[in-house]
Amino acid sequence: MKTLFKSVLALLTISLMVVSCVQNSNDSSGALSSSKAEKVYVAPGEHDDFYAFVSGGFSGQLAVYGLPSGRLFKVIPVFSVDAEKAYGFNEETKPMLNTSHGFIPWDDAHHPDISQTNGVVDGRYVYINGNNTPRIAKIDLTTFETTEIIEIPNSAGNHSSSYVTENTEYVVAGTRFGVPVPQRDMPIAEYKGNFKGALSFLKVDPEDGGMDIKFQILMPGFDYDKAHPGRGDSHGWFFFTTYNSEEAHSLLEVNASQNDKDFIAAVNWKKIEEYVNNGGGKKMPANYAHNVYDEHTHTATSTMKKEVLTVDPTEVPGAIYFLPTPKSPHGCDVSPTGEYIVGSGKLSADVTVHSFTKMMNAINNKKFDGDAYGIPILNYEDILAGSVKSGGLGPLHTEFDGKGNAYTTFFISSEVVKWKLGTWEVIDRKPTYYSVGHLMIPGGNSGQPFGKYVLAMNKITKDRYLPTGPEVTQSAQLYDITGEKMELLLDFPTVGEPHYAAGIPADIVAKNSRKIFRLEENEHPYAAKTEAEAKVVRKGNEVHINMTMIRSHFAPDNIEGIQVGDKVYFHVTNLEQDYDVPHGISMIGANTSELLIMPGQTETFVWEPKQVGVWPFYCTDFCSALHQEMQGYVRVSPKGSSVPISFTLDDDAVDAE
């Protein structure tokens, strides 16, 4: 019997050792190193290599994903209210969504772009455009929060936006829909020659990334669709694709597709900057909101601006040229060196590539093919570097890998095509699922791409995931582009309809990410920075409660003397100073969202009690083992009641020692 046990023991030991050896070899780059799963697998507790900031399209927000895993980390509210984070619901962030049309709770977010230093993404800010009610937002990448939104006057369909120059000198905001400038009551049929397309250049403060409209160029009323800045040799120029050079005002599907070629507008912004610095341009009355969030008061303020500097392009000769580009071009992408300007004619099979050197030669030789509204048109043949005979249909957008290759999406034929800059030969093509719009290589439209992955963002999802009724999520696909041929690695769903995205190596951003707000730096006017500072103050029918929260109680947590008809402000400060210990608060019957308050932060919600009674409030974010106990009561008396204001904790004063 003993012998038998010994044999079993020996066998067991050997078999287990063998198993353990196989497992060990899996850990290194052994047999499975070529597996697609391994390339996107980020082990539990490990971090991704890249951040991807993916626009939320009609959700109005910006989603943060990790690559290669495709895991969603955060949805940053930008242009739309977000009850989860109280964005647009609390008193502090309501001013962020103010416009000349009043409070607008939604927009259509399109093209995020990361700030750059010397042509390299620097990870300080993301800028993104609201397309519907024209606005540009700035997201601070220390807090991953929207800290500034500026409205763009004289604009409509803010689509050729929000791209930054190579040292973040400017963010641009171009108009897709021509409009009367200034707006006025006039017949729509008089569009042609009367409507304008404003290209706005927003000067960026190098210290805090703040934006201010330096000038607006009032261009002819074409549709300015997409844009990218020059870089390297072409730094100082900006390129905008146009369609509807026909200036149609109805049935554009047909009427704006008449001309064989539209234009890429090449704008020498340095020349125009010099012109306005020397007193050029015309100040025009305007009305637009500039909303800035202060990280010390944790509060946004909205200022209405009343004037904008406009520039008539014909008054700055040599600053703007039109580059003829076939078939209603959409994407406008500039190679990492700045030499090639890629225009994707969306009704074409080919991709048109212009040469910056040839463009400059043609300009210097004054070889023009007429003009449009006084803006010189260059000869297509003079500036053409080449065209990519792809065999695909419907090219839209191009990104670069920094190794001499370009990658273009084809919407109609649902594919990404890899081609070589200079020779224009097609190297590879891979299908997407389905009808791809934008694509993104981290840093792929800057001077220094990080060409490891390309992310394709699709317009149509159909059968890619488990069905969820008529409405399905959007689909994205990740490809490995380190080899000669692209390799599809991963499908993952995205929020809203992503348009553009911007990516950056994680280590550039992660090290600057804030963990808490320091209590001693909190300058919110209603902050209670200690429990002893907590108080309840009546001012007529307004009551201000300066409250604190810490694991796991509120101070005060018993409040009396509130009356029906009062307007009660809960100003709540989270006293925690440790990472990832937010608390929430909500009050029964409050006509607003919860607050979700980060350590050291103060936020405010308003409650207008309508019924007599004793009403509870509680913490909405599970904070500790005693989270369920984190609750309190407010006594509401009839209007005119003699119950005095009182507030306590543990039946004692909040400042008891």
Next chain:
Amino acid sequence: MKIKLAILAILALVVTSCGGDKKKVEYPVKSKTEIATPAKKVDPMTDKGIGPVTSITLGELDQAMVTEGEQIFKAKCSACHKISKRFIGPGMKGITERRTPEWIMNMILNPEEMVQKNQIAMDLLKEYNAPMANQSLTEDEARKILEYFRTKN
């Protein structure tokens, strides 16, 4: 019987050593004898706790530090600790007569590890239920709070 135990032991060893993750996760395994024995009684006035502070020499009371320490205590600690009474955590009156200066500072600076590994801190967590919060104070700030506590005996 002995062999059965041996099989179990080997199994346990092999399984532990073969963990699929690259990073080895070690779980504290208590032997029977450890479980059987009641926790050792520690003399609190010799227990320095676990954390960055290993040795503090207390000199004459420094009034400037006391004033600063009081401010820091009120700003960062008073939501859970009163001086005179038990609140979320223990009352602070007489703390320097019950605990070493090092233990006090380590509890402020390294509470997560203290409530998991230091017997006195573990017992306190059992009694008070709420784990001590890390308020991200500096060693200098903790030292000033300690000086303030010296005036509250």
